[in-house]
Amino acid sequence: MPREFPVPSVVRRIGDPPRLRGSQTSETCPDLFELSDGNFAVIGTEATAALDPHLPADAARADYERIVVITRETLIRAKRDIPDV
Template sequence: MKIVRRIGASPRERGSVTGETCPDIFELSDGNFAVIGTEATAALDTELPSDAARADYERIVVVSRETLIRAKADIPDA
Protein backbone atom coordinates (compact mmCIF):
# COMPACT_ATOMS: atom_id res chain seq x y z
CA MET A 1 0.00 0.00 0.00
CA LYS A 2 1.37 3.40 -0.99
CA ILE A 3 0.17 6.99 -1.07
CA VAL A 4 -0.77 7.82 -4.65
CA ARG A 5 -1.80 11.45 -4.27
CA ARG A 6 -3.06 14.14 -1.95
CA ILE A 7 -6.79 14.82 -2.08
CA GLY A 8 -7.46 18.54 -1.93
CA ALA A 9 -5.18 21.42 -0.99
CA SER A 10 -1.98 20.94 0.97
CA PRO A 11 -1.81 22.24 4.54
CA ARG A 12 0.42 25.11 3.33
CA GLU A 13 -2.16 26.04 0.68
CA ARG A 14 -4.76 26.12 3.46
CA GLY A 15 -2.63 28.53 5.48
CA SER A 16 -0.64 26.26 7.81
CA VAL A 17 2.87 27.67 7.85
CA THR A 18 3.95 26.11 11.15
CA GLY A 19 3.02 22.51 10.39
CA GLU A 20 1.21 22.29 13.72
CA THR A 21 -2.29 21.93 12.27
CA CYS A 22 -2.01 19.77 9.22
CA PRO A 23 -5.08 17.64 8.59
CA ASP A 24 -4.68 15.92 5.26
CA ILE A 25 -6.35 13.34 3.01
CA PHE A 26 -4.53 10.93 0.71
CA GLU A 27 -5.65 8.39 -1.89
CA LEU A 28 -3.89 5.04 -1.52
CA SER A 29 -2.75 2.61 -4.18
CA ASP A 30 -5.47 0.14 -3.18
CA GLY A 31 -8.20 2.76 -3.73
CA ASN A 32 -8.75 3.51 -0.03
CA PHE A 33 -8.09 6.84 1.64
CA ALA A 34 -5.84 7.76 4.55
CA VAL A 35 -6.65 10.72 6.79
CA ILE A 36 -4.43 12.75 9.09
CA GLY A 37 -6.58 14.38 11.72
CA THR A 38 -6.94 15.08 15.40
CA GLU A 39 -7.51 11.89 17.40
CA ALA A 40 -10.93 12.20 19.06
CA THR A 41 -11.98 8.63 19.85
CA ALA A 42 -12.44 9.17 23.59
CA ALA A 43 -14.48 12.33 23.06
CA LEU A 44 -16.73 11.01 20.27
CA ASP A 45 -17.03 7.25 20.80
CA THR A 46 -20.14 7.56 22.97
CA GLU A 47 -21.63 10.02 20.47
CA LEU A 48 -21.71 7.51 17.60
CA PRO A 49 -25.23 6.73 16.36
CA SER A 50 -26.64 3.33 17.33
CA ASP A 51 -26.05 1.97 13.82
CA ALA A 52 -22.35 2.93 13.81
CA ALA A 53 -19.46 1.11 15.44
CA ARG A 54 -15.69 0.95 15.32
CA ALA A 55 -13.30 -1.92 15.82
CA ASP A 56 -10.69 -1.81 18.58
CA TYR A 57 -8.02 -1.01 15.98
CA GLU A 58 -10.02 1.90 14.50
CA ARG A 59 -9.88 5.50 15.72
CA ILE A 60 -12.17 8.47 15.23
CA VAL A 61 -10.28 11.41 13.79
CA VAL A 62 -11.44 14.94 13.10
CA VAL A 63 -10.44 16.91 10.02
CA SER A 64 -11.31 20.54 9.56
CA ARG A 65 -14.31 21.50 7.47
CA GLU A 66 -12.00 23.44 5.14
CA THR A 67 -9.84 20.37 4.55
CA LEU A 68 -12.79 18.24 3.49
CA ILE A 69 -14.50 20.94 1.43
CA ARG A 70 -11.29 21.69 -0.46
CA ALA A 71 -10.83 17.96 -1.09
CA LYS A 72 -14.31 17.54 -2.53
CA ALA A 73 -13.32 18.29 -6.13
CA ASP A 74 -10.55 15.66 -6.03
CA ILE A 75 -12.67 12.82 -4.62
CA PRO A 76 -13.63 10.44 -7.42
CA ASP A 77 -17.32 9.71 -8.00
CA ALA A 78 -16.65 5.98 -8.31
Protein backbone atom coordinates in the same frame (compact mmCIF):
# COMPACT_ATOMS: atom_id res chain seq x y z
CA MET B 1 -4.09 -5.49 18.68
CA PRO B 2 -3.83 -3.44 15.46
CA ARG B 3 -5.27 -4.91 12.31
CA GLU B 4 -2.64 -6.41 10.01
CA PHE B 5 -2.84 -5.50 6.32
CA PRO B 6 -0.48 -4.92 3.41
CA VAL B 7 0.89 -1.41 3.43
CA PRO B 8 -0.16 0.47 0.29
CA SER B 9 1.69 3.49 -1.01
CA VAL B 10 0.41 7.06 -1.14
CA VAL B 11 -0.65 7.85 -4.70
CA ARG B 12 -1.67 11.48 -4.29
CA ARG B 13 -2.92 14.15 -1.93
CA ILE B 14 -6.65 14.80 -2.04
CA GLY B 15 -7.30 18.54 -1.92
CA ASP B 16 -4.97 21.41 -1.25
CA PRO B 17 -1.71 21.06 0.68
CA PRO B 18 -1.67 22.55 4.20
CA ARG B 19 0.21 25.70 3.18
CA LEU B 20 -2.60 26.63 0.76
CA ARG B 21 -5.09 26.18 3.61
CA GLY B 22 -3.27 28.70 5.79
CA SER B 23 -0.77 26.55 7.68
CA GLN B 24 2.18 28.63 8.76
CA THR B 25 4.51 25.64 9.11
CA SER B 26 2.90 23.07 6.76
CA GLU B 27 4.06 20.44 9.25
CA THR B 28 1.12 19.36 11.38
CA CYS B 29 -2.17 19.86 9.57
CA PRO B 30 -5.09 17.64 8.63
CA ASP B 31 -4.57 15.95 5.28
CA LEU B 32 -6.18 13.37 2.98
CA PHE B 33 -4.41 10.92 0.66
CA GLU B 34 -5.50 8.39 -1.94
CA LEU B 35 -3.70 5.06 -1.57
CA SER B 36 -2.50 2.59 -4.19
CA ASP B 37 -5.15 0.07 -3.08
CA GLY B 38 -7.96 2.57 -3.73
CA ASN B 39 -8.54 3.42 -0.07
CA PHE B 40 -7.95 6.79 1.57
CA ALA B 41 -5.74 7.77 4.51
CA VAL B 42 -6.56 10.65 6.85
CA ILE B 43 -4.27 12.69 9.06
CA GLY B 44 -6.32 14.38 11.75
CA THR B 45 -6.79 14.90 15.44
CA GLU B 46 -7.42 11.66 17.34
CA ALA B 47 -10.79 12.02 19.08
CA THR B 48 -11.94 8.45 19.77
CA ALA B 49 -12.45 8.80 23.52
CA ALA B 50 -14.38 12.05 23.16
CA LEU B 51 -16.63 11.06 20.25
CA ASP B 52 -17.14 7.30 20.68
CA PRO B 53 -19.92 7.69 23.28
CA HIS B 54 -21.76 10.06 20.92
CA LEU B 55 -21.82 7.85 17.81
CA PRO B 56 -25.29 7.06 16.45
CA ALA B 57 -26.83 3.76 17.55
CA ASP B 58 -26.24 2.21 14.12
CA ALA B 59 -22.52 3.11 14.07
CA ALA B 60 -19.81 0.77 15.31
CA ARG B 61 -16.05 0.98 15.73
CA ALA B 62 -13.68 -1.96 15.97
CA ASP B 63 -11.02 -1.93 18.69
CA TYR B 64 -8.34 -1.24 16.08
CA GLU B 65 -10.24 1.71 14.55
CA ARG B 66 -9.96 5.32 15.67
CA ILE B 67 -12.16 8.36 15.19
CA VAL B 68 -10.16 11.15 13.59
CA VAL B 69 -11.31 14.74 13.13
CA ILE B 70 -10.31 16.91 10.19
CA THR B 71 -11.36 20.49 9.58
CA ARG B 72 -14.37 21.30 7.44
CA GLU B 73 -12.12 23.33 5.14
CA THR B 74 -9.84 20.33 4.57
CA LEU B 75 -12.72 18.15 3.39
CA ILE B 76 -14.41 20.87 1.32
CA ARG B 77 -11.16 21.63 -0.50
CA ALA B 78 -10.69 17.90 -1.15
CA LYS B 79 -14.17 17.45 -2.62
CA ARG B 80 -13.08 18.25 -6.19
CA ASP B 81 -10.42 15.51 -6.04
CA ILE B 82 -12.63 12.74 -4.64
CA PRO B 83 -13.74 10.37 -7.42
CA ASP B 84 -17.46 9.80 -7.99
CA VAL B 85 -16.93 6.04 -8.30
